Amino acid sequence: MLKLENLTATVGEEDEAKTIINGLSLEVPAGEVHAIMGPNGAGKSTLSYVLTGRDGYEVTGGSASLEGIDLLDMDPEERAAKGLFLSFQYPVEVPGVPVMTFVRTAMNAQRKLRGEPEISAPDFIKKSRELGAQLNLTSDMLKRPLNVGFSGGEKKRLEIFQMMMLEPRFAILDETDSGLDIDALRTVSDGVNALRSPERGMLVITHYQRLLDHIKPDKVHVLANGKIIKTGGPELALRLEEEGYDGVLGEAA
Amino acid sequence: MTVSMDALKDKFRNPGSAELELIARYAMLPGSSQRERAFEAFAETGLPHRRMEAWKWTDFKAALKQVEASKNAADNAALAAPGQSVIEFTPDGVVLPDNVPAGIKLHERNEAQALGAAEEVPLGAMTAALSGRVGGLDTLIIEVNEPTEQPLHIVTRGDRGETNFARVAVIVRPGASLDLIESHLGGAGFSSFLIELGMQEGGAVSRTILQRGKTDEAQAITAVVTLGEKSEYTQTALAFGAKVARLETRLKHQESGSHATLNGAYLCASGYHADFTSHVRHGAPSSITRQVTKGAVLDGGTGVFQGKFLVPRTVGQHTDADMQHQALLLEDGAEVFAKPELEIYADDVECAHGNTSGALDPNQLFYMRQRGIPEAEARALLTEAFVAEALEEASETAQEALLDAARRFLTDSVR
Numbered sequence: 028m029l030k031l032e033n034l035t036a037t038v039g040e041e042d043e044a045k046t047i048i049n050g051l052s053l054e055v056p057a058g059e060v061h062a063i064m065g066p067n068g069a070g071k072s073t074l075s076y077v078l079t080g081r082d083g084y085e086v087t088g089g090s091a092s093l094e095g096i097d098l099l100d101m102d103p104e105e106r107a108a109k110g111l112f113l114s115f116q117y118p119v120e121v122p123g124v125p126v127m128t129f130v131r132t133a134m135n136a137q138r139k140l141r142g143e144p145e146i147s148a149p150d151f152i153k154k155s156r157e158l159g160a161q162l163n164l165t166s167d168m169l170k171r172p173l174n175v176g177f178s179g180g181e182k183k184r185l186e187i188f189q190m191m192m193l194e195p196r197f198a199i200l201d202e203t204d205s206g207l208d209i210d211a212l213r214t215v216s217d218g219v220n221a222l223r224s225p226e227r228g229m230l231v232i233t234h235y236q237r238l239l240d241h242i243k244p245d246k247v248h249v250l251a252n253g254k255i256i257k258t259g260g261p262e263l264a265l266r267l268e269e270e271g272y273d274g275v276l277g278e279a280a
Numbered sequence: 281m282t283v284s285m286d287a288l289k290d291k292f293r294n295p296g297s298a299e300l301e302l303i304a305r306y307a308m309l310p311g312s313s314q315r316e317r318a319f320e321a322f323a324e325t326g327l328p329h330r331r332m333e334a335w336k337w338t339d340f341k342a343a344l345k346q347v348e349a350s351k352n353a354a355d356n357a358a359l360a361a362p363g364q365s366v367i368e369f370t371p372d373g374v375v376l377p378d379n380v381p382a383g384i385k386l387h388e389r390n391e392a393q394a395l396g397a398a399e400e401v402p403l404g405a406m407t408a409a410l411s412g413r414v415g416g417l418d419t420l421i422i423e424v425n426e427p428t429e430q431p432l433h434i435v436t437r438g439d440r441g442e443t444n445f446a447r448v449a450v451i452v453r454p455g456a457s458l459d460l461i462e463s464h465l466g467g468a469g470f471s472s473f474l475i476e477l478g479m480q481e482g483g484a485v486s487r488t489i490l491q492r493g494k495t496d497e498a499q500a501i502t503a504v505v506t507l508g509e510k511s512e513y514t515q516t517a518l519a520f521g522a523k524v525a526r527l528e529t530r531l532k533h534q535e536s537g538s539h540a541t542l543n544g545a546y547l548c549a550s551g552y553h554a555d556f557t558s559h560v561r562h563g564a565p566s567s568i569t570r571q572v573t574k575g576a577v578l579d580g581g582t583g584v585f586q587g588k589f590l591v592p593r594t595v596g597q598h599t600d601a602d603m604q605h606q607a608l609l610l611e612d613g614a615e616v617f618a619k620p621e622l623e624i625y626a627d628d629v630e631c632a633h634g635n636t637s638g639a640l641d642p643n644q645l646f647y648m649r650q651r652g653i654p655e656a657e658a659r660a661l662l663t664e665a666f667v668a669e670a671l672e673e674a675s676e677t678a679q680e681a682l683l684d685a686a687r688r689f690l691t692d693s694v695r
């Protein structure tokens with residue numbers, strides 16, 4: 028499903044461009060959920076921006092494809108329409124655009140790019156009510172401008188709300204657990220698990236093993252210095268929790 | 281009128297051919313002392329131009345080499361809905377509605393006492409001197425005697441004429457209220473509208489304005505507003521500009537406790553120029569002014585904001601005034617000029633102002649694109665949300681139409 032081969036990418040303006048992703052290879056087959064863990068500054072968020080096509084992140088080598096389609100040639104919106112979704116580590120405030128308006132615009136824009144008809148107003152409202160209730164987002168909250176003045180945890184819930192509304196083929200969750208209280212961690216995880224399906228893949232970036240108790244990964248990768256340096260099963264996350272990166276990476280080096 | 285053209289010409293310094301045509305028009309109109317006074321005031325400056333401080337960014341003299349018919353029909357999108365009460369000004373004269381809202385009286389006058397300040401604005405003076413026609417009325421007086429609910433619309437459309445000049449005076453009696461909606465649709469080479477609005481104690485006026493023009497047209501919308509005790513004036517304007525377009529408002533808090541809101545938004549595509557200029561005098565204690573002006577400009581477009589609050593020491597105590605101007609430069613080559621001014625002599629006041637211009641936030645754009653919203657649509661949506669704040673206080677009757685007009689423009693022009 029998602030296939031990255033020897034990917035290298037730089038961040039920053041031309042003369043100050045810095046290589047952050049440095050020969051990264053990774054494959055997430057359809058139906059699987061993989062976790063990425065790694066020290067601060069390892070390049071985890073950078074990887075998510077490279078894959079979603081953010082300006083200023085330049086791929087200098089290797090390849091990245093989703094279901095065999097080259098991602099790197101496409102605009103961010105085309106990648107989204109192909110089903111790639113990023114839950115941002117730091118969700119962005121969009122002043123003046125209510126959550127509902129935003130999600131509906133996004134949903135219909137994606138459908139249009141895919142050549143599908145728009146969602147009907149009643150269907151949209153029904154679906155947003157159901158998912159909002161599931162994530163403890165009140166209808167008043169969904170009328171407010173997106174992310175403006177929302178608490179850290181609320182913003183993360185709104186990211187997952189958007190994901191569940193948009194039903195992407197492949198989702199990258201960048202530290203969605205940070206800022207969530209204990210109950211919210213459970214509701215968000217339930218939402219994520221509800222989306223697990225044989226056609227869908229996910230990459231879950233996290234620092235904490237706790238999330239992986241709720242969202243059981245098929246594999247755990249350790250990303251350091253811009254590449255995957257260790258891959259294992261769920262038990263790798265537990266080992267990292269106990270021994271720290273020094274312990275585990277010392278052995279890898 | 282039996283004045284010689286030469287004598288009239290001599291009142292101007294270096295009249296250009298556009299001014300000569302305006303002088304010739306004046307000579308044909310029925311004379312009156314009011315009209316003469318306005319003409320003298322106009323002759324002081326002629327068509328305003330860049331060497332005058334208040335007009336340095338908006339040069340009517342340069343834009344109006346000649347008074348020529350517009351090649352364009354007026355825009356059709358008036359804010360008025362069918363069945364509503366509409367006063368329409370065209371080069372052929374004025375058409376009054378049969379269904380004037382209860383509580384309002386319309387008087388046609390050949391002379392109207394100017395509020396005075398009109399003559400301080402060159403294009404106000406010009407309009408006062410040149411509105412009207414032989415055998416027609418000069419000024420329409422709108423007398424509002426009661427609180428009124430039904431909106432009153434004014435539409436100006438140029439019908440491919442050379443000029444379309446109109447003058448309106450509004451008198452709002454104590455406790456009376458008016459929902460005034462104006463659509464200035466261009467369509468003449470030179471359109472100018474002057475409105476003088478006097479509000480008496482406890483009066484309330486909501487004034488909502490749409491301005492549209494074309495790149496071969498000059499347009500001026502000049503308002504002189506006087507606020508009586510505890511009166512309330514709310515103005516919301518949406519301007520798309522023209523070759524030059526100026527919306528100028530001179531407002532005076534004459535008695536204490538009055539409240540003014542002066543909001544506006546300009547959206548300028550290539551070749552369009554929109555100027556919001558205002559002068560607010562806190563000539564009485566404990567009055568409030570709130571002003572929010574927003575703009576979004578594309579490559580080759582020009583936006584101008586000039587705002588001034590004047591708070592004299594002796595009369596302006598306890599003034600509460602806030603002026604905000606924020607502009608979005610949507611593309612390289614977009615131009616915005618801004619001059620916010622607070623001139624405050626009273627010491628016990630709360631006055632603030634803010635002025636920013638910049639581009640859209642790339643983080644917001646990326647976030648939206650990641651969700652599948654194409655870049656142009658994301659830019660249009662963010663710009664609409666930005667501008668909408670300045671239209672929030674518009675009359676309920678016209679707010680949706682204003683937002684639609686802004687949205688249509690942004691959807692069509694933002695890349």
Ligand SMILES: Nc1ncnc2c1ncn2[C@@H]1O[C@H](COP(=O)(O)OP(=O)(O)OP(=O)(O)O)[C@@H](O)[C@H]1O
Binds near residue numbers: 065066068069072
């Ligand atoms: N625009 C930039 N210019 C220069 N360096 C950058 C830029 N953006 C990111 N970096 C650097 O790239 C490195 C990787 O950053 P990234 O945000 O991907 O880390 P991360 O693995 O997500 O860390 P964390 O766990 O703290 O979220 C960091 O050292 C960061 O300072």
Ligand SMILES: [Mg+2]
Binds near residue numbers: 072073116
């Ligand atoms: Mg990160």
